[in-house]
Each structure stands twice: as C-alpha cells, then as structure tokens.
Amino acid sequence: MPELGAFRFLYLNAYSFLLLFSACACFGVPLYMIHPLFLLVQIPAGLCCMHFSIKLFATWKDKKRKYAVLMAKNQQEFREETFEIFMQAPCGRLLVRTVLYDLGVPQKYRDLVKFKKGFRESLKDNCTPVKTVVYTSEDFK
Secondary structure, X not given: OOOOOHHHHHHHOHHHHHHHHHHHHHHHOOHHHOOHHHHHHHHHHHHHHHHHHHHHHOXXXXXXXXXXXXHHHHXXXXXXXXXXXXXXXXXXXXXXXXXXXXXXXXXXXXXXXXXXXXXXXXXXXXXXXXXXXXXXXXXXX
C-alpha cells in the first residue's frame, strides 16, 4: 500500500489550502483604504475562511484512516458501494480519486459519479432536521 507522503498531503488538502489562501487574500487586500466599513465584511470573511481551513487540516489523520479502510475493502475486488459516502463532499471525492489511482483503476471514477448528489439535493438533505437516536446499555456504565 502506498504511503501518504507530502504530495498526497497537498492533494488531499487542496480545499484546505484554497481556504487558507482565501483567508490570506481577505486579510491582505487593503480595502479599508477605500472605506473603513469594508473591515466589517473583510475581517469576518477572513476569519471564517481561516476557521474552516484549520478544521479541514485537522482531519488529516481521519483521511489517512479512511484511505487505509478503502484500500483494504477494495484490495481483493472493487466494491463501488464503499465509495458512496465519500462522493458527497469535495474532500471525499479527492480521497476517492487517490484510492482509485492507487488501486490501478482510475477510470472507475466515472462509474462512481452516479453517487454524487446534486446541489439542491444535498442542500435539502443538510438543511432538514434528522432524528437522532441514542442507544444506551446498562453494561457500558
């Protein structure tokens, strides 16, 4: 199994770097010279980009674990249902492309695109309340 080295870190965190560069651009452009009220938009936008960038960088260990799981599940035979959950987010799609490349079947990505939800469908799924059920057991107290 290939090691997730520096290039993989850059590739799988492409969106994190994009947000980081967006934050730097927000903070670096001197819009306050045009009008000081631009700071009311510029600072929150930069902080928001920085926050989400840090959150995405913090998922690196989880990405490595998911990479190993996907590689193990698909080593013997290709099982496209194992990739379904990863096709819902841009970072997950980068992970899918990496795993497929390492398995030697990058052309299978076209078959997996059917699992990707459209913008409206994903917005609807993410904005509707979901009932959460927590099971407890007396054995684990």
